[in-house]
Amino acid sequence: AQKVTQAQTEISVVEKEDVTLDCVYETRDTTYYLFWYKQPPSGELVFLIRRNSFDEQNEISGRYSWNFQKSTSSFNFTITASQVVDSAVYFCALSEYTGGFKTIFGAGTRLFVKA
Amino acid sequence: EAQVTQNPRYLITVTGKKLTVTCSQNMNHEYMSWYRQDPGLGLRQIYYSMNVEVTDKGDVPEGYKVSRKEKRNFPLILESPSPNQTSLYFCASSLVVGGAGEQFFGPGTRLTVL
Numbered sequence: 001a002q003k004v005t006q007a008q009t010e011i012s013v014v015e016k017e018d019v020t021l022d023c024v025y026e027t028r029d030t031t032y033y034l035f036w037y038k039q040p041p042s043g044e045l046v047f048l049i050r051r052n053s054f055d056e057q058n059e060i061s062g063r064y065s066w067n068f069q070k071s072t073s074s075f076n077f078t079i080t081a082s083q084v085v086d087s088a089v090y091f092c093a094l095s096e097y098t099g100g101f102k103t104i105f106g107a108g109t110r111l112f113v114k115a
Numbered sequence: 116e117a118q119v120t121q122n123p124r125y126l127i128t129v130t131g132k133k134l135t136v137t138c139s140q141n142m143n144h145e146y147m148s149w150y151r152q153d154p155g156l157g158l159r160q161i162y163y164s165m166n167v168e169v170t171d172k173g174d175v176p177e178g179y180k181v182s183r184k185e186k187r188n189f190p191l192i193l194e195s196p197s198p199n200q201t202s203l204y205f206c207a208s209s210l211v212v213g214g215a216g217e218q219f220f221g222p223g224t225r226l227t228v229l
Binding site: 006009031033035037043044045047050052091093095096097099100101102103104105106107108 | 218
């Protein structure tokens with residue numbers, strides 16, 4: 001069965017620190033998709049990245065980077081030089097095809113970045 | 116503007132009074148889905164739809180119904196709401212060409228059942 005674990009419930013850092021948010025997933029399928037979403041204090045959900053199971057290339061987008069490792073079933077997210085605006089809840093999600101795309105979200109990690 | 120809209124945004128109701136939360140998208144997306152968000156549990160999928168007239172259960176479908184008669188609309192129906200359905204509800208849509216796509220979320224509907 002699908003499962004997404006975000007073991008870190010809350011993380012607090014000081015501005016300019018680097019921070020890594022962990023995501024571990026379980027799936028029986030060989031084809032699946034992984035996502036990260038951000039939910040700032042205003043409440044909307046914002047897409048950050050999508051990865052399919054055949055693309056293990058790491059990705060960097062500005063201060064954000066993602067490390068996908070199938071061997072450890074992990075899809076970790078690193079923010080370099082964190083800023084106060086990065087304060088949000090971050091969700092990792094997994095979609096796999098079971099006749100349709102069922103999606104499982106992790107419980108989320110709340111990140112506090114202090115000035 | 117490409118968007119997912121939900122109505123109402125806030126709703127307080129009483130146990131047993133049927134209600135419908137509407138969801139509409141203007142991006143011609145095949146895939147639509149409903150989630151509920153509860154503290155400490157993240158988002159849990161209620162129902163999803165791969166296209167018109169094709170719906171399937173997510174992880175927490177009990178007490179909910181959906182229909183997909185048109186591509187743009189995906190209403191969530193609570194036939195007999197109960198207090199444990201008090202939650203924040205999100206509708207989302209995405210393309211599915213080439214696999215599961217990024218989901219675009221509506222602004223959320225905060226439902227309180229007394």
